[in-house]
């Protein structure tokens with residue numbers, strides 16, 4: 001249990017907006033616990049753990065925390081705000097980091113995505129695809145993208161509706177700078193395991209149906225699903241990438 005003075009310290013840190021300092025050993029131990037959870041879920045599902053990538057989500061944690069993760073062998077980091085990437089990227093210029101955007105992106109942020117991101121996992125509308133293509137083309141670069149699918153009924157979750165996915169994917173073939181590699185989703189926030197699992201299963205079914213449609217020029221090998229609280233269920237339903245923040249870096 002946290003002592004009273006500890007709580008006061010936390011409040012003081014929040015008030016002064018000081019970053020949470022997390023040491024390398026704690027990060028290493030958290031990472032190995034997460035890797036064990038991944039391995040256990042793979043065993044239950046009869047899958048090879050090498051099929052599941054761990055994407056650390058570093059949002060709200062500072063460049064120093066990311067640098068410690070780099071010393072543990074990580075190069076890709078998930079972030080949900082472009083402004084935050086723009087702040088951290090210069091401090092980490094020597095680390096050769098691949099920034100993965102996982103949060104909702106406003107169309108007017110396409111320029112920053114083209115500048116900083118190696119990958120976008122939250123592509124959810126054609127207007128954004130258009131804006132990205134326009135910014136990427138002059139830079140002569142491509143962007144890996146995952147299409148975010150809305151598998152949960154919550155208003156707060158964005159993503160392409162499952163019934164519109166195939167036509168959406170077909171439209172994306174008009175943008176040669178966008179390399180579609182798969183799908184991403186966020187499950188419903190719920191204690192009901194069945195409801196959460198249903199979201200992940202729906203994403204897998206969406207992928208299977210889109211594959212059957214045989215759209216040329218796109219790949220759907222990747223399914224980014226599962227976070228700190230639900231990664232085991234996601235892996236059992238076929239996730240190839242879990243996006244993990246809290247279980248590695250601690251509470252935000």
Ligand SMILES: *Cc1c(COP(=O)(O)O)cnc(C)c1O
Pocket residue numbers: 057059080102103186226227228229243244245246247
């Ligand atoms: C923050 C975030 C995560 C990580 O969530 P945790 O519960 O901290 O592991 C994963 N995916 C997205 C899209 C996020 O915004």
